[in-house]
Amino acid sequence: MRLDGRVEDSADSYGRAATEALFADVERAHRAEDVDAYLSFFDEDAVWVTSRGVCYRGRSDLGDYLHGAIPGGLGDGTVQYVVESIHSIGPNSALVVVDQTYTNRDGEPWDEHARHTHTYVVSLRDHHSRILAGQNTVRVATDTLGRPSKIGGSS
Numbered sequence: 001m002r003l004d005g006r007v008e009d010s011a012d013s014y015g016r017a018a019t020e021a022l023f024a025d026v027e028r029a030h031r032a033e034d035v036d037a038y039l040s041f042f043d044e045d046a047v048w049v050t051s052r053g054v055c056y057r058g059r060s061d062l063g064d065y066l067h068g069a070i071p072g073g074l075g076d077g078t079v080q081y082v083v084e085s086i087h088s089i090g091p092n093s094a095l096v097v098v099d100q101t102y103t104n105r106d107g108e109p110w111d112e113h114a115r116h117t118h119t120y121v122v123s124l125r126d127h128h129s130r131i132l133a134g135q136n137t138v139r140v141a142t143d144t145l146g147r148p149s150k151i152g153g154s155s
Contacts, residue, residue, distance in 0.1 A: 019086050019096055019122055022129040027081040033074060035066050042131045043123070049135040051116060077104045092124040100136075115139040
């Protein structure tokens with residue numbers, strides 16, 4: 001996992017270290033396509049919203065989805081998780097923004113849909129990080145004002 005110096009200072013040093021360690025482990029589990037290890041980072045009652053707007057409630061429901069999505073999903077490529085920012089939202093909890101990119105063997109993004117922005121609510125309970133909620137958004141090309149660009153030229 002790369003951090004690229006983009007982690008915000010709004011989390012204390014313990015919270016930042018615990019969160020960075022959590023997402024390094026999440027990345028390793030995803031790269032290994034180990035669904036059970038991946039799921040172990042989610043709270044039993046976690047909520048996850050996919051990039052298509054489907055909401056999964058609870059680790060069991062999320063597991064049913066991920067057992068169909070993760071195995072074989074990387075093909076001969078890999079995935080990278082970069083923690084972009086950590087924002088304290090209360091005692092022992094943070095909103096974490098993660099840049100996730102699916103890449104080929106050469107480290108190049110698969111296509112224009114390979115980059116995703118994930119937002120996670122993370123809780124630190126008894127010095128053990130857990131993902132309570134998360135949401136995935138596919139990044140789209142934008143113009144200089146942040147508006148989605150038209151693919152295939154102007155209209």
